[in-house]
Amino acid sequence: MTGTQPITRPSERTGVGAEAFALMERLFPLCRSLTGAGVRATLDILAETLELRRTEIPSGTPIFDWRVPDEWNIGDAYIARNDGTRVVDLQESSLHVVSYSEPVRARMPLALLRPRLHALPEQPDLVPYRTSYYERTWGFCLSQRRLDQLEESEEYEVVIDATLGPGHLTYGEVLLPGERTDEVLISTYICHPSLANDNLSGIAVAAMVARELAQRRRRLSYRILFAPGTIGPLAWLHENRAALGRIRHGLTVSCIGDPGPLTYKRSRRATSEIDLATALALRDGGAAHRIVDWEPWGGDERQFCSPGFNLPVGCLMRTPHGAFPGYHTSADSLERISPDALAEAVEICLATFDILETDGRYRNLSPYGEPQLGRRGLYRSAGGAVHTPRDERALLWVLNLSDGRTSLREIASRAGLPYTVIHRAAGRLARAELLAAAGPPWTETGRPLDVA
Numbered sequence: 001m002t003g004t005q006p007i008t009r010p011s012e013r014t015g016v017g018a019e020a021f022a023l024m025e026r027l028f029p030l031c032r033s034l035t036g037a038g039v040r041a042t043l044d045i046l047a048e049t050l051e052l053r054r055t056e057i058p059s060g061t062p063i064f065d066w067r068v069p070d071e072w073n074i075g076d077a078y079i080a081r082n083d084g085t086r087v088v089d090l091q092e093s094s095l096h097v098v099s100y101s102e103p104v105r106a107r108m109p110l111a112l113l114r115p116r117l118h119a120l121p122e123q124p125d126l127v128p129y130r131t132s133y134y135e136r137t138w139g140f141c142l143s144q145r146r147l148d149q150l151e152e153s154e155e156y157e158v159v160i161d162a163t164l165g166p167g168h169l170t171y172g173e174v175l176l177p178g179e180r181t182d183e184v185l186i187s188t189y190i191c192h193p194s195l196a197n198d199n200l201s202g203i204a205v206a207a208m209v210a211r212e213l214a215q216r217r218r219r220l221s222y223r224i225l226f227a228p229g230t231i232g233p234l235a236w237l238h239e240n241r242a243a244l245g246r247i248r249h250g251l252t253v254s255c256i257g258d259p260g261p262l263t264y265k266r267s268r269r270a271t272s273e274i275d276l277a278t279a280l281a282l283r284d285g286g287a288a289h290r291i292v293d294w295e296p297w298g299g300d301e302r303q304f305c306s307p308g309f310n311l312p313v314g315c316l317m318r319t320p321h322g323a324f325p326g327y328h329t330s331a332d333s334l335e336r337i338s339p340d341a342l343a344e345a346v347e348i349c350l351a352t353f354d355i356l357e358t359d360g361r362y363r364n365l366s367p368y369g370e371p372q373l374g375r376r377g378l379y380r381s382a383g384g385a386v387h388t389p390r391d392e393r394a395l396l397w398v399l400n401l402s403d404g405r406t407s408l409r410e411i412a413s414r415a416g417l418p419y420t421v422i423h424r425a426a427g428r429l430a431r432a433e434l435l436a437a438a439g440p441p442w443t444e445t446g447r448p449l450d451v452a
Helices: 010-027 037-046 110-116 144-149 196-214 231-239 241-246 273-285 339-358 389-401 408-415 419-431
Strands: 053-058 071-080 086-089 104-109 155-165 168-176 183-189 221-227 247-253 262-265 289-292 313-317 361-364 403-407 435-439
Touching (some): 010 037, 010 196, 037 221, 053 231, 110 155, 168 231, 196 221, 196 339, 231 241, 247 339, 262 273, 262 339, 273 339, 273 408, 273 419, 339 419, 389 408, 389 419, 403 408, 419 435
Parallel strands (some): 183 221, 183 247, 262 289
Antiparallel strands (some): 071 086, 104 155, 361 403, 361 435
């Protein structure tokens, strides 16, 4: 049966989790922003294992109510004392410069420099993350403790060796064709610099999911999008307006490597198939989780679910952005990340896609009373044809609710049984010619149950 079991089992989490973490370690030092060399270097690394296609949109291109900004690249940035000692240094952390800072080379006293310095007095050991994508300015970020050590009497050398001018916005996507052109969209943002949970974790999980999906037989097609936040998905939507009807299900992935429980935010539609399938996968997974309603606050799901598109796209995360300690600071380091958390996220994504791949509606061909299952070898008393009493219950649930309108996912939810058990029961009943396919729940065309 295609996709009846998650590809990644809990006992295998160390493997895929370790690989995802190793990818994060490689990506962490890169200075990413909305555009530029850091984004392209990130896509270069992803392209080592994924068949990734790039799209570049010229600066100034109108994108709905936005315009593609100029491209920003940076080679070095620092603040140095008179003796040349660097007190703030981009080479130490890419967080030390305000992203999209204009180039500057000057000497100035602390009084003149201070308005350009960003710190967190309430968290004196942390370096904040700051950006200025759409307003020309420059600045540095540093810990409050280091700021307090700067001397008013000293003049500082200030250098931001950057370019900011016409160029391109770059995003990458992986297309995995299936038997159908209907697509599942998986999206994550790649614009943040050295922040681990937000959002190197999303990049790593999406990459592992893409790799695993590439190895399986697929009824649906899958598109995995790696794009800078907000403007990236908007650019992709702008470029693909004529084909958005192919997006049947969608999932954004972000902030998913910390120790918090998994959180799923429903799509704007609230009861789309992705909402229901993810909820079932989380329930069956058995780990702590919560499901929250749609709100127009968060990540790139806001663009896909904006009223003009209203695509069925939910968001899978752990502790939501802004809610975990150290959000948008240097505390969002690799030490915060759990390989097991990464692996569990991959597993839940794949379990959700298993449901979307194999769900369907079926019709009971012997609806007048219960058919005699024993003589068909479908009870344990007939040579161990089913594994447990739970499998026997699943047979009865599927027979009872297969009215041509109720999907296997709905049966699993109502029965309180794992989806894989319900799907396995449907396969047995189909082989015994007690079920006939009535079609998947999201289209009018039917497809026989794959029982190979």
